[in-house]
Amino acid sequence: MSGGEIAVLPAGLVLVPLAVVAVGAGVAATLVVKAARAGTEAAGRALEEFAAELEREADEQHDQEVRTRLWELAAGSAVRVNQELLLLAARAEKAGVRPDLPRPVDVTGCRLAGTPALVTQVRAALAGARAQIERAEADRERHTLLAALPVPAAGSPSAAELLAHHQRVLARRGTVPAVRPEPAWTAPAKADGARVRAEIDAILVRLHEDATADDRALALTAAARAEQKKNTTMNTTFLEALARVVEQELNPRIARRREAATLLAGLDQPLVAEAIGDLAPPRPPCLDAVAGLRAVVRGEADLTDELRRAANSALDWALVETERRRLLDEVAEAFSGLGYDVSTGLGVGHSATLSVHRDAWRGGHSADVWIDGAGRIRSRLVQLAPQAGGEAGRCADLNDSLREVGARLGERGLEARVDLPEHPVPALKRFGRGAGAPAASPAEDTAPKARTRDHHEES
Numbered sequence: 031m032s033g034g035e036i037a038v039l040p041a042g043l044v045l046v047p048l049a050v051v052a053v054g055a056g057v058a059a060t061l062v063v064k065a066a067r068a069g070t071e072a073a074g075r076a077l078e079e080f081a082a083e084l085e086r087e088a089d090e091q092h093d094q095e096v097r098t099r100l101w102e103l104a105a106g107s108a109v110r111v112n113q114e115l116l117l118l119a120a121r122a123e124k125a126g127v128r129p130d131l132p133r134p135v136d137v138t139g140c141r142l143a144g145t146p147a148l149v150t151q152v153r154a155a156l157a158g159a160r161a162q163i164e165r166a167e168a169d170r171e172r173h174t175l176l177a178a179l180p181v182p183a184a185g186s187p188s189a190a191e192l193l194a195h196h197q198r199v200l201a202r203r204g205t206v207p208a209v210r211p212e213p214a215w216t217a218p219a220k221a222d223g224a225r226v227r228a229e230i231d232a233i234l235v236r237l238h239e240d241a242t243a244d245d246r247a248l249a250l251t252a253a254a255r256a257e258q259k260k261n262t263t264m265n266t267t268f269l270e271a272l273a274r275v276v277e278q279e280l281n282p283r284i285a286r287r288r289e290a291a292t293l294l295a296g297l298d299q300p301l302v303a304e305a306i307g308d309l310a311p312p313r314p315p316c317l318d319a320v321a322g323l324r325a326v327v328r329g330e331a332d333l334t335d336e337l338r339r340a341a342n343s344a345l346d347w348a349l350v351e352t353e354r355r356r357l358l359d360e361v362a363e364a365f366s367g368l369g370y371d372v373s374t375g376l377g378v379g380h381s382a383t384l385s386v387h388r389d390a391w392r393g394g395h396s397a398d399v400w401i402d403g404a405g406r407i408r409s410r411l412v413q414l415a416p417q418a419g420g421e422a423g424r425c426a427d428l429n430d431s432l433r434e435v436g437a438r439l440g441e442r443g444l445e446a447r448v449d450l451p452e453h454p455v456p457a458l459k460r461f462g463r464g465a466g467a468p469a470a471s472p473a474e475d476t477a478p479k480a481r482t483r484d485h486h487e488e489s
Contacts, residue, residue: 033455034432036407037447038357038439053101056356058138059301061105063352066296067345068106070289073113076106081146101137104145108135111152112295113288117240118159120328124243125166129159136300160239167243168197175247179254186257196253199234200246226265230256233273238284242329245280252276286333290326293341297323301355302348316343354401358384360442361399361407364435385412388427394418395457397428407435407446411457421457 053061065073080103087096112134122129132155137145172193179189187195230253237249252275256268296302297320306317319340325331362372362384370386387396396412409432411425429450436448 033411034409034429034448034450036361036432036436036439037449038405038407038444053137053140054356054359055138055301056352056359057101058105058136058140059299059352060349060356061101061137062109062299063296063302063345063349065102065106065109066292066299067342067349070110070113070285070292073106073110073292076103077110077149079103080107080149084143084146097142100142104137104140104142107145107149108137109292109295111135111149111156112298113291114156114240115152116291116294116298116327117288118156118163121167121242122159122163124329125163125170127163127166129162130155131159132156134295134298138300164201167246168201170243171197171247171250175250179251180258182254182258189254192254192257193250196230196234196250199231200237200249203235203237203239226256226269229269230272233269233276236281237276238281240284240288241280242287244329245284249276249280283332287326287329289338290323290333290341293338293345294320294323294327296345297341297348299348301352305348305351305355314344314347316340316347319344354405357405357407357444358399358401360439360444361435364438365399365431367438368431368434370431390427391420391424392418395421395424398458410455412460413457414460416461425457 065076080100083103084100087100115131115134118129119131122131132152135149135152140148172190176189176193179193182189182192186192234249234253237245241249249272252268252272256265256272259265259268297306306313306320309317319337322331322337323333323341326333326337362374365372365384365386370388373385374383383398383400385396386399387393394413394415395418396414397409398412399407399409402408409428411421411428413421432450433448436446439446
């Protein structure tokens with residue numbers, strides 16, 4: 031009777047053909063999680079390469095390997111842009127401004143050919159927001175930092191003039207290369223006042239553009255001290271101190287903050303965030319990393335090795351969960367193609383479960399379809415009304431449908447094996463819920479007080 035299952039080989043899901051036109055939520059989430067797991071530099075390369083690669087491979091998108099590569103680049107681009115968005119949003123909040131920040135890039139439902147234009151549009155909006163945020167940070171510096179800066183040497187510009195000059199230098203910064211960093215600054219063998227001023231500017235311009243207001247304050251203070259000593263024998267010492275602050279203290283910390291934002295971009299992906307929100311306590315401890323990453327992005331903490339490990343474990347968990355939901359999307363599509371009405375609810379371990387039924391069952395039965403912890407597609411007939419009859423026929427229908435679903439998964443590139451029970455497995459009784467109601471957890475219906483064990487359920 032009911033209780034059949036479909037075993038999908040682990041390698042199969044990776045080979046599900048990716049659409050030329052658009053990808054669904056499960057596929058999009060899987061791609062984004064993998065991109066976040068690959069790291070900041072990989073996401074940066076994806077952003078640099080995506081548009082050109084898409085144009086170069088325009089005539090080869092029928093090839094599965096090429097198409098998969100292009101969607102991976104699209105997901106990497108989304109992660110890189112969303113990383114920038116997370117960092118700017120944190121800076122805007124601290125600066126007390128509300129720029130018109132775009133929504134995060136989500137490749138769900140996006141057309142492959144249209145994704146570069148979307149990314150370009152969002153990046154343009156972020157550039158405008160960045161300029162607004164940096165103006166607000168500069169205004170705050172003039173009010174809060176000026177009084178704390180060292181007094182310039184006699185004959186030098188005033189503190190206000192120096193601050194304004196150094197702020198203009200910071201405003202000229204471009205993006206510091208993530209893959210090919212510039213050589214570390216070295217002090218000149220001999221430096222006069224004008225040369226020291228130029229060296230100060232050269233060091234300041236190397237401060238990464240994702241520096242927070244606190245980072246800027248440290249760099250500007252160190253620059254003011256170096257400026258104060260530019261005409262003394264101490265100039266090299268203070269130049270070296272400024273270089274140390276920028277290159278050994280601030281930029282590495284900013285790099286860790288950007289890494290945290292990359293990891294968070296994967297865990298903030300809509301389907302992943304939904305999966306995390308669906309979990310009831312006790313949650314996997316690694317998911318506590320989300321709060322830790324947010325603190326790092328806000329500049330309130332640093333990214334430690336422990337937090338990095340926890341975040342990567344959380345992404346590993348998310349990858350498993352998104353693969354499960356991706357597979358369930360395929361199953362839902364297959365059942366719909368067979369004429370079933372399909373609805374979604376929470377299932378075993380608060381993972382997604384499908385409820386399927388067809389008109390011929392006359393509202394007396396439905397079936398739960400879910401993915402267990404081993405990645406198998408499980409099913410169970412559900413009796414919805416006390417007087418509902420025809421259970422044997424409904425079970426036969428469900429088992430025939432499972433065979434067809436397995437065949438359709440095979441057509442989609444998934445290696446699926448359908449296993450049906452050798453002995454009768456009674457339907458679950460769930461009275462009071464009509465067909466089409468969101469599926470409840472099979473575990474809920476087989477609570478310890480009256481548990482009916484599925485024939486294939488592990489002991």
